[in-house]
Each structure stands twice: as structure tokens, then as C-alpha cells.
Amino acid sequence: MANSALLVMDVQRDIVDIADDGSGYLPRLRRAIDGARAAGLPVIYVTIGLRPGNPEVSTRNRVLTAAVEGGLFTEGAPGTGIHPAVAPHQDDILVTKRRGSAFSGSDLDLVLRARDINALVLTGIATSGVVLYTLCQANDLDFALTVLPDACLDTDPEVHRLLTERLFPQWAAVLPTDTWLKTLSR
Incomplete structure (x- = not known):
């Protein structure tokens, strides 16, 4: 069986404030996190954090330029912290x-190789951002992949649906959180 880890990506205060539509996203994500911990899977929180002054942001990068102009993603800023409803544990x-x-720009690959992790379960905000980008790169790196579509969120529900129903299944198992949790208990 593959050595798996759950990735909880960009579930930061400011991002949740922008994207959460009140549909119960955070409790669903919390179930996935709790289930992974109960099954002994590592839970890895990934956040975007930019240094003060944004030296790593090029004006050619439209998405990041717009985000920093909106005051998002500065390391140490309260809104860049992980949302308290899904706060990490010490381990x-x-x-x-x-x-x-x-x-x-992270040491994720190093962390995964050090733990001999070869399968990733993807969750986070936004489906059309970090989930898509990470899925593409992880696929190229030959990770076995699972996406929990109800533990992912996007500001555009139609884009979320298109990605999770049409594109992601080409590269990953796409399972609702409750179905995935049942596979952990087998």
C-alpha cells in the first residue's frame, strides 16, 4: 500500500473569508483531517506566505500581483494564518x-521524500488554484493522487465542478470525503 499524506492547502483566514460560501466546507475538511490523523496519516498544511516587500513577486505574475495589492499573503500577517477551525496539531x-x-518555492518535496511518501490526498482552496497546480506537478512527479472534491473549494462553483468531474479524474481518484474515510478503515 502507498505511503500517503493529506495535504491541507491554503486554508488561511483571508482565503477562507473570500471563498467560503457557508456550505459547510470547514466541517467537511475537519472530518478529513481528523480521519487522516486517526488512520496515522501525516497531515501537511501548506500555506502561501510572501516576505514583506514581496521580493518574490514579479509584476508579470498577474494573480500574485493582484493578491499583494489586495494586502494578501504577507508572512506573519493575521490573515495569512491557518483558519482556526482546522488548526494544525503539534505533530x-x-x-x-x-x-x-x-x-x-517550498520544501514539500524534501519533506515527502524524507518520509517516503508516494501518495497524496489533496484538499484546499482554491480548486482552480493550489489544488489544480499541485495536482499537475504531483502527477508529473509520479505521486499516486486522490482529490477530495468536497474538501476543496473555489469561488466559482462551475469551475470547481468542471475540474473535479472532468479534468481531475484523468490523473487522480476523486472521492467524496466520507467515501475516502471508509477506505482508511479497511
Whole structure:
């Protein structure tokens, strides 16, 4: 069986405030996190954090430029912290990235190799951002992949649906959280 880890990506205060539509996203994500911990899977929190002054942001990067102009993602700022409803435990791993993918500008690959992890379960905000970018890169790196679509969120529900129903199944198992949790108990 593959050595798996649950990635909880970009579930930061400011991002949740922008994206959460009141649909019960955080409790669903919390169930996935609790289930992973109960099954002994590592839980890895990935956040985007940019240094004060944003030296790593090029004006050619439209998404990051717009985000920093809106005051998002500065390391140490309260809104950049992980949302308290899904706060990490002491044994969880925290990774800071500098771009869209969980691998970009982070030490995630090093952490995964050190733990011999070869399968990833992806969750987070936004489906069309960090989840998509990480899925593409992890696929290229030959990880076995699972996406929990109800533990992912996007500001555009139609884009979320298209990605989780049409694109992601080409590269990953796409399972509702409750179905995935049942596979952990087998």
C-alpha cells in the first residue's frame, strides 16, 4: 500500500473569508483531517506566505500581483494564518510556499521524500488554484493522487465542478470525503 499524506492547502483566514460560501466546507475538511490523523496519516498544511516587500513577486505574475495589492499573503500577517477551525496539531507538518503549487518555492518535496511518501490526498482552496497546480506537478512527479472534491473549494462553483468531474479524474481518484474515510478503515 502507498505511503500517503493529506495535504491541507491554503486554508488561511483571508482565503477562507473570500471563498467560503457557508456550505459547510470547514466541517467537511475537519472530518478529513481528523480521519487522516486517526488512520496515522501525516497531515501537511501548506500555506502561501510572501516576505514583506514581496521580493518574490514579479509584476508579470498577474494573480500574485493582484493578491499583494489586495494586502494578501504577507508572512506573519493575521490573515495569512491557518483558519482556526482546522488548526494544525503539534505533530502536523507546516510548509510555506511562494507560488500556486504546493511544491513551488517550498520544501514539500524534501519533506515527502524524507518520509517516503508516494501518495497524496489533496484538499484546499482554491480548486482552480493550489489544488489544480499541485495536482499537475504531483502527477508529473509520479505521486499516486486522490482529490477530495468536497474538501476543496473555489469561488466559482462551475469551475470547481468542471475540474473535479472532468479534468481531475484523468490523473487522480476523486472521492467524496466520507467515501475516502471508509477506505482508511479497511
